[in-house]
Amino acid sequence: MNEADALARSWREARLPAAGVHLDSAACSRQSLAAIEAAAAHARHESEVGGYVAAQAAGHVLDAGRAGIAALTGMSSDDVIFTTGSGNALHLLLGAWPMERTVACLPGEYGPNLAEFAANDFTWQVLPVDGLGRVDPEAARRMLGDAPPAMVHLTAIASHRGVVQPVAAVAEVCRELGVPLVVDAAQALAHIDCVVEADAVYSSSRKWTAGPRGVGVLAVRPALADLLQSPPWAGSMSALECLELGEANVAARVGFSVAVGQHLAAGPEAVHRRLAAVGRATRTALAEVVGWRVVEPDDEPTAITTLAPTDGADPVQVRARLIDEHGLVTTAAGIERAPMELTTPVLRVSPHVDASTEDIAALVAALSAVT
Template identity: 85%
Template sequence: MSTTGTPAQSWRDARLPPAGVHLDSAACSRQTLAGIEAAAAHARHESEVGGYIAAQAAAPVLDAGRAGVAALTGMSPDDVVFTTGSGNSLQLLLGVWPMDRTVACLPGEYGPNLAEFASRGFTRRALPVDGLGRVDPDAARTMLSDEPPGMVHLTAVGSHRGVVQPVAAVSAVCRELGVPLVVDAAQALAHIDCVVDADAVYSSSRKWLAGPRGVGVLAVRPALADLLQSPEWAGPLSALQCLEFGEANIAARVGFSVAVGQQLAAGPEAVRERLAELGRLTRTLLADVPGWRVVEPVDEPTAITTLAPTGGADPVAVRARLIAEHGIVTTAAGIERAPLEMTTPVLRVSPHVDAYTDDLETFVTALRAVT
């Protein structure tokens, strides 16, 4: 198959050759050589002039990273702060939350998010969903208007299921009712359209943006940011700026900023279309593999395909054999990812732009062999 000049080949050419078949981008994508070198160059600069001088020199790169995130979320660069990851973003936001500590979220909410809500004293209510766990906006309007919560928290694409939530429709409901909407975009940023008029959006670097681990972002609109509780020591700093104050891995933030720039240069819409195409292809190829059921509809516009075992296969053991025997990386997702909804572990397949049909066919053959 000829791949010269294709988006897949351009994506692959920007990276080291994969050691096997990487179908695990929903966990951690492969960084580009440019991103790795930018982070390494910053680390070398820290060695030459010291960390704080190097950080000052990196300010334009970091500002460009914030501007790129702003473009992907429909916010402004001043609305964006760096964090250490998605979980840290939510933790920071909940720590300064200024309103009632009640949250309406999905029945399939990500387990660590549930734990964070509980530790911060939030009372949880479940949003109405269909059989795939997708929110029903009309039913949500009725539920939320009866007793408005302090926050609606919506995970745009789940960790355990590649189903897209109707974020824009939920956002319109929240605007109508005056309820703040916070979007977990860990699996969504650079994967689906995240310009959705939310009050806050947070995400990580390492998934679909293909940046380094240990970096995240939190974007908060001024109407909400102005209400956040500032610490006593804040002085001239806003509450949002205080969330970014403290020790940080600036080299990783530089690498992340480069990754965001490369995402924008590749064309966010083109990337999303390619990922949706790969999702359709993956589900089609996997539809008849014995012992597994494809969870998502074939045309779901994500690159995540979830396989639920139907014949007693253990996803953890299957994942281990795929790596050891075939050099194929996937995810075994346990019920802790969505403890209020999942009843059995699943196998998750998540190719990025550089996956070819040959890679997916290799995976299907290997899955048949190890199941």
């Protein structure tokens, strides 16, 4: 059995059988039984000894989760805090932002991120990109050098398009100019290599790491973390530590920590290779479906395939019919996901490492039938 087949088999064996065909990992992957059972065991322990005692007892598991995220982002465990998700992580970071409130971001920036910028009084300029929405690092160097913002915010893989941004090249530009780089890794963590020299990285649990909903992470390097604004009651606590305080679903954090451990045990590079191969196979198959255009290049190293309708199909209705009539789960991405760039809704397909050729063939047949 080759590496890809072994990885797919172990992924399936770690989970309940899918009810249908799940091709929606960019929205929410299927949790493993180990992650579910770890969260449930913690909830039972809360019932036995109380939530705060149980949280203290789970400290070693949460520390392991932080260490795992640190390994995946190239930071240290002390740089990592838990949040309730990607949006919450950005909200916390922007609320404590210590410098001028100006940001450079993608024209395809995620809509809720733009709302967070606006709510925190940030003004933004857009980075220069090519026809796929991918940053041109040299053009960015010239633009940022002429008018440096206080932050560059880069969504490593967008919500509406499975194109990888040149994060490492942008990080180099930001280091040269002394501008902090913040990376939205909601679609990137456990999907592509996220060990880059960013000043802050944040992500969610429920996507490619296949953890529970309602939990995420924020990792901030000390050079930036030491500048964050502390609340007046902080005392000896750092500003970063203060951001993690508050009511928390510790059971979900435990489940997420287990999911991160499983990803590391599977081998991140092997997962990346398998996801890229699944993406190539999916795009090749879907390129033949009449009425849709595959947006990503065939060899884009992601498992996300975006389909733009060419003959007036409604992605929202198509998604609903794929679920109701064929048991196939995908995402209909509306223009609100990228309001500065997206002009029509698209259909997003995002299988994980367990996707089979039969799954993709079923999608092709079903999509042809409902279009």
